[in-house]
Amino acid sequence: MCGIFGYAGYRDAAPVLVEGLKKLEYRGYDSYGIATLDTHLDIHKKQGKISETEGSFPKLRGTLGISHTRWATHGVPNDVNAHPHTDCTHRIAVVHNGVIENYFELRKDLTAQGHTFLSETDTEVIAHLIESHYQDDLYTAVIEALRHLEGSYALLVLAENEHRIIAARNKSPLVLGIGDGEMFAASDVAPLLDYTERVIVMEDDDQAIITPQGIRVLRAGNAVDRPVERVTWHADEIKRGGFAHFMLKEIYEQPGVFFETFRAARDENTLAIIRDSPQVTAIACGSSFHAALLMKYFLEEYCRKPVRVEFASEFKYYTPPVSGVALAVSQSGETADTIAALRKAKQYNCPTVAVTNVQGSTISRAADKTIYMRAGPEMSVAATKSFIAQVAVFLQIANMLTDGKLNQALLHAHQAIEETLLVDLADAVALCKKAENLFYIGRGAFYPVAMEGALKMKEISYIHAEAYAAGELKHGPFALLTDITPVVAICPGGITRGVMISNIKEVKARKAPVIALGESQDTELRDIVDCFIPIRSKGPIPQVLSATVILQLLAYHTARELGCDLDMPRILAMSVTVE
Ligand code: M6R
Numbered sequence: 001m002c003g004i005f006g007y008a009g010y011r012d013a014a015p016v017l018v019e020g021l022k023k024l025e026y027r028g029y030d031s032y033g034i035a036t037l038d039t040h041l042d043i044h045k046k047q048g049k050i051s052e053t054e055g056s057f058p059k060l061r062g063t064l065g066i067s068h069t070r071w072a073t074h075g076v077p078n079d080v081n082a083h084p085h086t087d088c089t090h091r092i093a094v095v096h097n098g099v100i101e102n103y104f105e106l107r108k109d110l111t112a113q114g115h116t117f118l119s120e121t122d123t124e125v126i127a128h129l130i131e132s133h134y135q136d137d138l139y140t141a142v143i144e145a146l147r148h149l150e151g152s153y154a155l156l157v158l159a160e161n162e163h164r165i166i167a168a169r170n171k172s173p174l175v176l177g178i179g180d181g182e183m184f185a186a187s188d189v190a191p192l193l194d195y196t197e198r199v200i201v202m203e204d205d206d207q208a209i210i211t212p213q214g215i216r217v218l219r220a221g222n223a224v225d226r227p228v229e230r231v232t233w234h235a236d237e238i239k240r241g242g243f244a245h246f247m248l249k250e251i252y253e254q255p256g257v258f259f260e261t262f263r264a265a266r267d268e269n270t271l272a273i274i275r276d277s278p279q280v281t282a283i284a285c286g287s288s289f290h291a292a293l294l295m296k297y298f299l300e301e302y303c304r305k306p307v308r309v310e311f312a313s314e315f316k317y318y319t320p321p322v323s324g325v326a327l328a329v330s331q332s333g334e335t336a337d338t339i340a341a342l343r344k345a346k347q348y349n350c351p352t353v354a355v356t357n358v359q360g361s362t363i364s365r366a367a368d369k370t371i372y373m374r375a376g377p378e379m380s381v382a383a384t385k386s387f388i389a390q391v392a393v394f395l396q397i398a399n400m401l402t403d404g405k406l407n408q409a410l411l412h413a414h415q416a417i418e419e420t421l422l423v424d425l426a427d428a429v430a431l432c433k434k435a436e437n438l439f440y441i442g443r444g445a446f447y448p449v450a451m452e453g454a455l456k457m458k459e460i461s462y463i464h465a466e467a468y469a470a471g472e473l474k475h476g477p478f479a480l481l482t483d484i485t486p487v488v489a490i491c492p493g494g495i496t497r498g499v500m501i502s503n504i505k506e507v508k509a510r511k512a513p514v515i516a517l518g519e520s521q522d523t524e525l526r527d528i529v530d531c532f533i534p535i536r537s538k539g540p541i542p543q544v545l546s547a548t549v550i551l552q553l554l555a556y557h558t559a560r561e562l563g564c565d566l567d568m569p570r571i572l573a574m575s576v577t578v579e
Helices: 013-027 103-112 124-133 138-146 246-252 254-264 268-275 286-303 336-347 362-366 385-401 413-420 426-433 446-461 470-475 497-509 523-528 540-561
Strands: 003-008 031-037 041-047 064-070 092-097 153-159 162-170 175-178 183-186 198-201 207-211 214-219 280-284 307-311 326-330 352-356 369-372 437-442 464-469 487-491 514-519 531-535
Touching: 003 013, 003 092, 003 153, 003 162, 003 207, 013 031, 013 064, 013 183, 031 092, 064 092, 064 153, 064 162, 092 124, 103 124, 124 138, 124 153, 138 153, 138 162, 138 207, 175 214, 183 207, 246 254, 246 540, 254 385, 254 413, 268 352, 268 369, 268 385, 280 286, 280 336, 286 307, 286 326, 286 385, 286 446, 326 336, 326 362, 336 352, 336 362, 352 362, 362 369, 385 540, 413 540, 426 446, 426 514, 426 531, 426 540, 437 446, 437 470, 437 497, 446 464, 446 487, 446 540, 464 470, 470 497, 487 497, 487 540, 497 514, 497 523, 514 523, 514 540, 531 540
Parallel strands: 280 307, 280 326, 326 352, 352 369, 437 464, 437 487, 487 514, 514 531
Antiparallel strands: 003 064, 003 183, 031 041, 031 064, 092 153, 153 162, 162 207, 175 183, 175 198, 207 214
16 A cells, blocks of 8 residues: 655656656555655645646655655544655655554654654654664664664655665565666556666665665665566556546456466466465455456366465464465555465465566565466556456466366457457446445356456445355345345356346345346346346356456446546555555
8 A cells, every 4th residue: 555656867856756656546545745855855745636636736846756645554644644754853754655563662762752743654753763863874874763663664765965765665565767867766667667667676674775876775784786677567558548447448458468368377387386286275365366266166167176265364364274386366466465375375385376467576576486467557446457367367277287178168268358348238337326235146156256246346336235156145145135235146058047047036036126147148037137238258268257347347337327436446545565
C-alpha cells in the first residue's frame, strides 16, 4: 500500500513527481504530498487524489524531490497525516511505504527527549529519529535511525543541506531508475517508464544515495553491486488508450494476455518440480486465491494431482503438513501475506515456485523458480487480466502434465474470451444495480468463477455479493432469499447442468430473480430465468474463461451505472503490502 517516488535530475521536480504519483495512485489514494529541494524544502500535501489536482498544484522549487500517495494505516486520511513528514526543524522530509511496528515506543521516547509530533502516523517517528542522529551527513543519520526501526519500510529522505536523496528498503518494494543526468526511485516501475528502462531492484536492508549524476547502493555503509535490469513493460501500457477506465481496457486485453501467457508459461524445469511433487500447495490472496482454486480443479480433474489451496494470511499462522512444491500466486509479487506464507513454506524445505506478473518482485526473488504471467502492468485495482493470466499459467501446467491432452480444448480458448467481450448485459445490469445483496452460485470449476465474480461486484459497485457452491445455498443462505435478492447462476452444459437447473428452480420458488449464464441454445434454462446471458463457447475450459469475462463485465457495467469510481474503489489499494 502507498506509493513513493523520488526524482533527482535537471528538470523541475514537482511536475515529474505529480505525473509519477498518478501512475502509482492505484497503490493508495486517500492523500498525496510532495517535497522538493532548492535552497530549502518546499512541501505541499493534501487529503484527496493527486489525479484530481489538475492545474491547482502550487509551484514548488527545485530539481530534486520526493513524493507519496497514501493508503492510511496509522491515522485517518487528512492533510496532516499525508506524507512527507518532517522533523522538528522542518529541514528533513521523509516519505514511507510500510508499517513501523514499534512506532509507539519510539514516539514515547522521542517525545520524552523533547520532539514534537504533528501527525498520528507511524512514519513521523522516522523523521524525528533521523533528526536526533543528524550531524552533518544525512546517510549516516539514516542508517543510525534504521537501527531502531522494526517493521517494513521503503523510504525516501531529503535534508535541506544536501543535494541528494537517501533511499532505504526493508520488506517494502523499491526500484531505482537510471536515466541520463537524472535518477529515480519508486515503489514500482510504472512512473519510470517515460524516462528509462534501466532499473535496479533494491534488496531488503539496502540503502541508496541518489544524485542526478548517479546512484550508489550500500548496505550499512558498504557499497554493494546490484545488477541493472531492463524493464520489459512500455510506457504505453500504463495509459488508458481511449478506454473510459483501466479496468475496461484490461478486460479487453485479455484475449492477448491469455495467449501470450499460455505460450510463455511452458517451462520444463519448473514443470519437473511440480510433476515430482506428491501434492501442490498453493498460497494466495483475493483474486489470486480464486485463480489457484481453479488450478485445483484443473490439476485434480485432468491430471489426478492433489492440490490444496490456502489463504496466505492463514497459512502463515499454523503448521500444516506440507509435502511437495509450494506455489505462491500473486499478481504484484508484493502482497505481504503471500510473502510471509512463502517464507513459511521455505521453512518446510519444500521447493517453491512463484507465479507472478512483476519482474524482480519480492515473491519472484524469494522463490526457487518463477513463472511470469504476461499480463503487462495492471493499473485497475480490480484484478481482471492478471486473473486470466494466472488461469493461463495453470492451464499450461495441466496441459504439460497430461502431455498435451488439453491442446484441443485450449486451441480456441483466447477466442472464447474475445467473443464474450461484446455480450449484452443491459437487463442483468438493470437487475443488479437495484439490489442490496446478490448471490453467485456455480459448481465445480464454476464455483471459483462465481467467487471471483462476486468479489469483482462487491469491490467496485459496493453491492454486497456472496458466492456459494450451488449445493450449499439450501444449507442456510436460503433464508436470505427474497424477491429483491438476485441470484447469478453459472449453469453451462456438462454433468452439473441438471442439478444446477434444480437449484435454480429452488431459488425461483423463493421468488428470487435469477440471472443465468448458460449455453446459447439452452432454451429450457432461458425459459425459467429472469435474465439469460448466453455463453457461446463450448466445453468446460473455454466456458470457464467466458463466464469469468461475463462476470467481470457485469460488475464493471453495474458499477459504472451506479457512478462508482471504477479504477480506484473506495478504501482499497492494489498492492496489499501490510499483513
Ligand atoms: O498482487 P496479488 O495477486 O498478491 O494481490 C492479491 C489480492 O490483493 C488481489 O487479488 C485483490 O483481491 C484484487 N485486486 C481484487 O480484484
